[in-house]
Amino acid sequence: MKKxxxxxxAGIVGIATASYLRRDxxxxxxxxxxxxxxxxxxxxxxxxxxxxxxxxxxxxxxxKVPGYLMDPLGPLSIRPAHFLKAMPWFLRLLEASxxxxxxxxxxxxxxxLKQTFEAYAPLVSNANVSDxxxxxxxxxxxxxxxxYQADALAxxxxxxxxVLIQTLHSKEIQDKLPQLKGQFEIGLxxxxxxxxxxxxxxxxxxxQQFQADGGEILQREVLDIECNDxxxxxxxxxxxxxxVDQLVICAGSHSHIWAKKLGDVLPxxxxxxxxxxxxxxxxxxxxxxxxxxxKVFVTPMEMGLRIAGQSEFAGNDAPPNYAxxxxxxxxxxxxxxxxxxxxxxxxxxxxxxxxxxxxVIGPASKMAKVWxxxxxxxxxxxxxxxxGRLLADLIAGRKPNIDVRPFSPSxxx
Numbered sequence: 001m002k003k004x005x006x007x008x009x010a011g012i013v014g015i016a017t018a019s020y021l022r023r024d025x026x027x028x029x030x031x032x033x034x035x036x037x038x039x040x041x042x043x044x045x046x047x048x049x050x051x052x053x054x055x056x057x058x059x060x061x062x063x064k065v066p067g068y069l070m071d072p073l074g075p076l077s078i079r080p081a082h083f084l085k086a087m088p089w090f091l092r093l094l095e096a097s098x099x100x101x102x103x104x105x106x107x108x109x110x111x112x113l114k115q116t117f118e119a120y121a122p123l124v125s126n127a128n129v130s131d132x133x134x135x136x137x138x139x140x141x142x143x144x145x146x147x148y149q150a151d152a153l154a155x156x157x158x159x160x161x162x163v164l165i166q167t168l169h170s171k172e173i174q175d176k177l178p179q180l181k182g183q184f185e186i187g188l189x190x191x192x193x194x195x196x197x198x199x200x201x202x203x204x205x206x207x208q209q210f211q212a213d214g215g216e217i218l219q220r221e222v223l224d225i226e227c228n229d230x231x232x233x234x235x236x237x238x239x240x241x242x243x244v245d246q247l248v249i250c251a252g253s254h255s256h257i258w259a260k261k262l263g264d265v266l267p268x269x270x271x272x273x274x275x276x277x278x279x280x281x282x283x284x285x286x287x288x289x290x291x292x293x294x295k296v297f298v299t300p301m302e303m304g305l306r307i308a309g310q311s312e313f314a315g316n317d318a319p320p321n322y323a324x325x326x327x328x329x330x331x332x333x334x335x336x337x338x339x340x341x342x343x344x345x346x347x348x349x350x351x352x353x354x355x356x357x358x359x360v361i362g363p364a365s366k367m368a369k370v371w372x373x374x375x376x377x378x379x380x381x382x383x384x385x386x387x388g389r390l391l392a393d394l395i396a397g398r399k400p401n402i403d404v405r406p407f408s409p410s411x412x413x
Contacts, residue, residue, distance in 0.1 A: 037203030263366025
């Protein structure tokens with residue numbers, strides 16, 4: 001039976017979900033206060049990594065945190081004013097870092113993300129932007145063998161789940177990326193991975209095609225969700241009420257606010273990331289580069305060369321701290337000493353991150369006619385199309401192609 005479905009959120013997850021729902025013939029409306037692709041979908045690293053099945057926290061993570069926080073070039077920052085508020089989230093993160101839990105998280109993430117390229121294919125083909133999806137693989141480079149050995153568990157988790165990984169020695173790294181400067185003792189090449197050449201244009205193009213196919217996008221701010229015993233019946237927006245039949249929450253780092261209104265208390269944190277994009281860097285890369293010791297990706301894009309990373313915890317509303325972007329600039333200068341910073345731009349976005357690194361996908365546990373698709377953290381772009389296809393199957397009553405139980409909101413009950 002065809003339904004009228006309202007999607008809150010016009011990021012890549014929301015637009016991909018809306019697109020798959022529209023392909024099923026539903027009447028679909030997307031509502032967001034900003035145009036499509038203006039949150040994390042605008043400024044992420046652009047990585048499409050079906051092998052990203054490793055959770056954010058692994059055994060021993062607690063011992064590394066002080067070093068990260070004390071290092072001015074380190075990847076982690078926690079603002080003092082937000083520390084106590086974030087503490088329950090960090091305790092859940094620590095609990096999820098146990099080895100037995102890590103294995104189960106990887107088991108759940110791999111089937112979801114493994115279908116990334118397959119799930120995007122019909123959407124980008126329909127929107128005539130298949131050129132934005134590049135399955136080039138990417139290079140991982142370590143300055144020391146010790147750094148690589150410290151990440152042994154992460155690479156084993158990937159290999160055990162079928163991710164293809166090739167070891168590179170120093171000269172082989174240089175052969176693949178001759179632009180890369182500095183001494184790198186060991187590296188890896190992941191040939192099945194890839195990237196999006198312009199994440200913002202991807203989201204906008206899919207949104208335009210969704211509208212051309214009969215979908216509706218409304219630029220409104222949702223102020224409240226009005227419910228009765230049978231579920232939500234309308235959204236209160238800054239332009240009046242919008243009647244609701246079925247509701248999908250894809251609202252990024254604000255999703256837990258609406259989930260709480262709908263009866264599900266979910267531990268989502270706005271994990272901030274930064275990027276610097278160099279529009280005329282005087283160098284280029286044929287594929288992305290991942291530097292695990294710095295925890296940054298460098299990605300070639302239509303608009304230049306982008307370095308992205310950092311994990312900053314400060315909540316949704318605090319202003320950006322662009323000193324974190326300066327850290328990325330310094331790292332970029334170390335990697336590419338001759339890079340031109342003329343017309344470079346900086347950005348901050350908020351990843352919707354769950355402490356167990358698993359998104360929330362599926363029906364709400366307390367309210368009828370409500371569906372969730374959020375909390376992807378570092379893999380929102382990668383998981384956008386797979387999540388949209390999965391949720392469309394669930395709403396249509398089709399058997400999903402993976403086990404959805406690990407993504408249920410009820411896991412936090």
